[in-house]
Amino acid sequence: MEQILKLQGATVETITVAQWQQEQSVKELFEAYQSKAFGLCWRINSEDFPQAIEEFKQWCQQHYQSFDAVLKNEFTFNITVARNWAKARSQF
Numbered sequence: 001m002e003q004i005l006k007l008q009g010a011t012v013e014t015i016t017v018a019q020w021q022q023e024q025s026v027k028e029l030f031e032a033y034q035s036k037a038f039g040l041c042w043r044i045n046s047e048d049f050p051q052a053i054e055e056f057k058q059w060c061q062q063h064y065q066s067f068d069a070v071l072k073n074e075f076t077f078n079i080t081v082a083r084n085w086a087k088a089r090s091q092f
Contacts, residue, residue, distance in 0.1 A: 002080060010085035018077040026060050027067035 002012050033041060034053050044052050060067065 002082075005082045005085055008085065010082040012080060012082050014078050014080045016076050016078050020075055022073050022075065023070050024073075025067065026064045026069045026071060029071060030057060030060055030067065 005012050032038065033056060036042060036049075041049070
């Protein structure tokens, strides 16, 4: 979409309006998946979910070695602004 706006003469700018970090233990994240807090968990059949969560638990144990390990994520919230698009659009 950004390329289309630029081709039509708009000035496009992306602004970062917020940045934050989140720390969460493997245990906290696992429990969120186990409680189906994320929509992607809803796609798994109820019959298949216990097996899937058990496999995920084993993967977490192998990958992180401890459920107390802390995972750090950085997030940004960006807004893309298009200016002068109406003027540029009226030329077509």
